[in-house]
Amino acid sequence: MRADEGRTSWGRACWLLLPSLAVLGGVTVGIAEGALAASFGVSGQQFKVKAASVEGTDIAAYLDTAQSVDGTHHPVMLAGVGQATLRDVCTSAVVAVPMVGKISLKVLGGRTEPITGTNVVADADALFGGDGVITDVEAGRDASTLDRVKGVSGPPGRFGVQAGTIRTADVESTAWSANGGTLQLAGDLEVSVTAGVHECF
């Protein structure tokens, strides 16, 4: 080894790594306990969401176009939920990482305690559900007059839907972007990253 060469001293690295991991652990526990609201935003690629049950109050939706990473446009239904409670949720996205290849990111949660979120907005292009109950439905309002969910109103003249409450079971959806204004994750959160394609459904 020449004089100017060096190497990582792990003893020294621990001086940064250990406090970082401690903070990381604290943040993770905070998020998992629901004390710290994490911000989620996936966009530009398709991902799948599956939930055993979805309950929500204040729903608004209209048709929109989503743009993906490659610039192509995808027709979607932009739906916003003011207050959402999801149980037994599986979310999966397949990300193509340069030099590594396809990586599947899967997040499981809400099995022991439900996941709650406020102002959850998603661009979905397919939605399949089992039995569900929706109350106070107004289907056919001009999308620009939707007023149930803050920030979710569309271009004037378009078909829009809004409702007071929703309760559905066995929801499967493919979406292009999602943003939980805030998400409270409780109890069990399982994040797995695997090489290859492993999706929720």
Add this chain to the structure above:
Amino acid sequence: MLLSRLRELSAGLDERVPGRAGFRHWRRTRPFWGGVAVVLGGLIILMLPMAPLPVMIHVGMAAVSGVAIGLILITAGLFFWFAPAQRAFVAVVASICALVSVVTSNLGGGGIGALLALVGAAMAFGWRTVPPPPAPPDPGADTDLIPPTDHHDVTTPDDLGDVRASDDGGDVRAPDDGGDVGAPSGPGGVRTPDDRGDGGAPDHRETRPLPFLDAGPAGLRASAPPDAPAQGGAHRRVRWRSLLVTVPVAVAAGLVTAVAAHRPPPAEAAPAAVSTCVPVPGATRPWWIPEWLWLACPNPSTNPSASPPASASPTPPPPPTSAPAGGNTTGDPGPSAPASASASISASASASVSASPTMTAAPRMTNPGRITAIKYGENVPEVSADKLMATGFTFRGTVELPTDSGAVKALVFHADNLKADNYRILTGDPGPDLRLGIDLDIDDVDIYATHLGGLITVPYLDVPLLPVEITADLIPTWLPLNIWLPAFSGNGVKAGQVFIRAGTVRGSDLSAEVVGSHSHS
């Protein structure tokens, strides 16, 4: 064994691949692998929300912070490679950013991105040019001081301010960073290791005697030579500071949330067309229904163009012709009528009227209430249902509903309960279409429709009764206004549904897909 083989292989490659040894040297003179890990972590955090800028602004906080933190981490990795001298600061910044990303952006790229960046930053932080001693000194051992003794071995902690040495040493090994040194007063010749004897592992670093310091009482200042323990002490202080910085920043990051606002470009108007007879798939006329009453198309399969989206624009009411057209007793004005898309509602209505003396002008709804205060979509969606069963069915007249392109005249129905099998809706807006299919069971529903067609059946028996096609301008004379019908059922129902207000909707077998723009024929 394996290792020595690998070394042989490596040496062989060195000879054959040009530049390999050079790259290895370049790699070894900087925290290369730490940089690799940080760049990879940054890429993962960056890739999840990566999209064209307008989309990311829609998605909001998580997207923007994900891209920003990803870029910072990639930059940090490049700094480790090309400006390794700044690695300590850059590593601390990268660690803080990775921790912040856990809160702000998809749990830090699903956890894996943040973890890679943290480990990589720590690797770069721990990287140093000099090979480390076999046993590094115990970092906790230098926090408390020992009063001077008569020992020949003198304690000189290397990174604290006030340091005392024994009073009988002449040759004093100075502390590293210029702290106040209690110099020994005795004769010289004593070597003082820089690590305390009672602390932990013995120090294997070569101790270097300093030039003789004046053997006065305590209080001498000694300037430090730039040797290894000196660097260690300075770094240790940097580490403590990094810890102090990391914690508050990471906690503060938890307070950040975002809401996305979505405002796509405005819509455009769509062309429209109307049907001329009632398309009821598979409907055949029962013997007891007179031909002139039977409005269903004789062969619905040959009439596919009869159900394009209905016109949303209001049309003038048709002339009140009540006399049947001479000779046209087949009740089939469809094929003979102009089937072009420019056919107006009035033409359709007069054709219906010419086939049936039972149509009359639709009355206005009394007390429309607040529904005229809301604005509705200007392109009326086409809805259909295989079977429709309504109880507590009431026809309330017509109402003009405001839209962006003028008022739409709509029939108003109310049902205490409405069951629809395979209800489908196809929105008529330009751009994406919603194709929704669901079995519906609705309590307390108001339906506002521009037209309604289908085969009325005998409730509960599913026996065909009467095909009808009614519009907001013309309704059958037998359709009672504001009369509560206990049951009303139909097959193959189609309608132009401007608006539905429903109290409780129970649905099952929902499938909703949004598909690309359909072409308006």
